Amino acid sequence: MKSKIEEPQIIKPQLKTFDLTMIVVGLVIGMGIFRVPTEVAQKAGVPIVFFAAWIIGAIVSFIGALTFAEIGSRYPVAGGFYKIFSHCYHPAFAFMVNWIIVMSNAAATAGVAIMGAEYIAPILLPDVAHATAMPIITVSSIAILYAINMIGIKVSAKLLNGLMLIKLSMLVLLIAAVFFVRGEHSEEIGLVQNNSSTDMWKALALCFIPVFFTYGGYQQTMNFGNDVSNARRTMPSTIFYGMTIVLIIYLAVNYSYYKVLGLGTLQHTTTLASDITGLMFGTIAYKLVSVIMFFSVMAFVNVSVMSNPRIYFAMAEDKILPSIFKRLNGKTQVQEFSLTLFCIFILLTLFFMSSFQKILEYVMFFDSISLITAAAAIFILRNRAKKSGEPIDIYKMKGYPFLPAFYILIYMAVNISVLYANPTAATWGFILFISGLPLYYLIKFVLNKKI
Numbered sequence: 001m002k003s004k005i006e007e008p009q010i011i012k013p014q015l016k017t018f019d020l021t022m023i024v025v026g027l028v029i030g031m032g033i034f035r036v037p038t039e040v041a042q043k044a045g046v047p048i049v050f051f052a053a054w055i056i057g058a059i060v061s062f063i064g065a066l067t068f069a070e071i072g073s074r075y076p077v078a079g080g081f082y083k084i085f086s087h088c089y090h091p092a093f094a095f096m097v098n099w100i101i102v103m104s105n106a107a108a109t110a111g112v113a114i115m116g117a118e119y120i121a122p123i124l125l126p127d128v129a130h131a132t133a134m135p136i137i138t139v140s141s142i143a144i145l146y147a148i149n150m151i152g153i154k155v156s157a158k159l160l161n162g163l164m165l166i167k168l169s170m171l172v173l174l175i176a177a178v179f180f181v182r183g184e185h186s187e188e189i190g191l192v193q194n195n196s197s198t199d200m201w202k203a204l205a206l207c208f209i210p211v212f213f214t215y216g217g218y219q220q221t222m223n224f225g226n227d228v229s230n231a232r233r234t235m236p237s238t239i240f241y242g243m244t245i246v247l248i249i250y251l252a253v254n255y256s257y258y259k260v261l262g263l264g265t266l267q268h269t270t271t272l273a274s275d276i277t278g279l280m281f282g283t284i285a286y287k288l289v290s291v292i293m294f295f296s297v298m299a300f301v302n303v304s305v306m307s308n309p310r311i312y313f314a315m316a317e318d319k320i321l322p323s324i325f326k327r328l329n330g331k332t333q334v335q336e337f338s339l340t341l342f343c344i345f346i347l348l349t350l351f352f353m354s355s356f357q358k359i360l361e362y363v364m365f366f367d368s369i370s371l372i373t374a375a376a377a378i379f380i381l382r383n384r385a386k387k388s389g390e391p392i393d394i395y396k397m398k399g400y401p402f403l404p405a406f407y408i409l410i411y412m413a414v415n416i417s418v419l420y421a422n423p424t425a426a427t428w429g430f431i432l433f434i435s436g437l438p439l440y441y442l443i444k445f446v447l448n449k450k451i
Helices: 002-006 017-028 036-044 047-074 080-088 091-124 130-151 153-180 197-215 218-223 231-266 272-281 285-307 309-317 336-349 356-388 402-421 423-450
Strands: none
Touching: 017 153, 017 218, 017 231, 017 285, 036 047, 036 197, 036 231, 047 197, 047 218, 047 231, 047 356, 047 402, 080 091, 080 309, 080 356, 091 130, 091 285, 091 309, 091 336, 091 356, 091 423, 130 285, 130 336, 153 231, 153 272, 153 285, 197 231, 197 356, 197 402, 218 231, 231 272, 272 285, 285 309, 285 336, 309 336, 356 402, 356 423, 402 423
16 A cells, blocks of 8 residues: 555646636636726726726736746646746745745635625525625535546536636626617716826826736646646647637726726726626626626636646645645546645635735735746746757747846836735735745755654
8 A cells, every 4th residue: 555655646638728728718817807897997097097007917918928838838847836936946935935825826716706605695595694605605615616626637627618618608798788788888987087197107006916916827827737738839829829818808898897887887896797787688687697607706716726736746746745745546637635725725714804905915915926936937947948958849939038027027016016005915925925934944854854
């Protein structure tokens, strides 16, 4: 029995191009697009800033996707986002970044699950108190997705494909509202006017926090480097296809929000999908939209549950986590222990959630640090390739080094914006980040002592 446990664990490719493309779309399109535009409208104040933020966000995210496509092509491994830090910097730094990312991902996933429960609770449990119905539905949903993911990654991928089609259908409906709802619904009321260019630039910088939260997620595609055949070619193409779908949808749906509701209404509503479909079809659409929104949430939660355990696999491969974290079920290709632990993290954070805006700021502080340093790895990898020789079938992005540098500078602006908007979030985020260093050496010491 002991020899079987200690055998090397190998992830076998089981995902196809369409599967990974849907994973890219699923990683990016969570519940943010149904909630975050309200935050952006509040910070923007005027239409020109609102649309500028989304357009700049689209351009920067596409540049980021191409940057990570090359990084993933040069270094296609399971848990790629962790491996990049370890390979290009130091395992201690990799641990510091990733232990925070895993927790913030769990918190973000829990927050999204709660938002989904808000939609479905009045339908499933209409006679149960809100405070009781919410945890029942949220915990049950996560438990069901946990059980499905335990069956195997192929089954989970098929579920994701189905849920993503439901979510994309909802977004198409919201976009179509432009053609069916008359112009009087787009009247702008109660706008906060920015009277100077300085105010507009400040507003734009603050808009970057929610905008990039909504666009984020594509970088986690590198966690599936060993789950696809010929990753050097497949990963860049799937990131390109997936992000193209995302960018078109995001720009179109935000135009629809503005055109149908008006920026003034958009600033004060948190139920965008219900509001728009109500204008299109009346109150009868409420229940249908609630069900669709719930399944849209489950698509995001499912892809998060699929992706994050791969980070544990990579950390265990580098022997900074116990080997149990990379143990696979040979038949299902599921990291049963890691999957279970991540779902436990999600459930634990359900009891410590703060407001949506505070969660957003904490998550973006962590994400901006990790994305800046991860994107900078492209310079390190290219420099090493010059010395050792370029692989034949490598993907190389155009616009290097200017586009990656531009991407890094923009995310530095996001980090500064978080510091300006919520100094407490930035302070605690920095403390948690630094605390990862002694934790890394403590774990290393314990593991080496056991050996």
